[in-house]
Amino acid sequence: RRKAMLEDLAVLTKGDVISADLGIKLENVTLAMLGTAKKVLIDKENTTVVEGAGKKADIQARCTQIRAQIEETTSDYDKEKLQERLAKLAGGVAIIRVGGASESEVKERKDRVDDALHATRAAVEEGIVPGGG
Incomplete structure (x- = not known):
């Protein structure tokens, strides 16, 4: 293997x-x-x-x-x-570049992208229910 x-x-x-x-x-x-x-x-x-x-x-x-x-x-x-x-x-690899006007704005956007990635991975692994919130 x-x-x-x-x-x-x-x-x-x-x-x-x-x-x-x-x-x-x-x-x-x-x-x-x-x-x-x-x-x-x-x-x-x-x-x-x-x-x-x-x-x-x-x-x-x-x-x-x-x-x-x-x-x-x-x-x-x-x-x-x-x-x-x-x-x-x-499978491919995605590179997401995050920018902003200030360091705090960049950190906030990175956190949002990180949350979105985790939510997407959870949806792929566990499935989703339309309208389930």
Whole structure:
């Protein structure tokens, strides 16, 4: 499963997976084998790649391959993990820039955007009822 995620990341950044299993040693790695992205954000639990150098056609081909694996597998757990990989690979990243005339105005707007993001995530995860307030 980890190797598959590394392959997804390689497709996204137009890099190569570096692994002893593939016969590639760390000593033999060249700069051309490394992927690129405009920005990569890493924290304790997540890695976010912004504008990876991977070609859209390659990413779509990888998504098609994962969809085929979802159809083939019989395990619910494997299906769920494959769907998560597909969502991460096919999903995009939004960058929201917040500005204002003063520092307090910027802070207020950032708080509003943060509240809206949390409300949207909750609605996606738990669902909504029209007119439910």
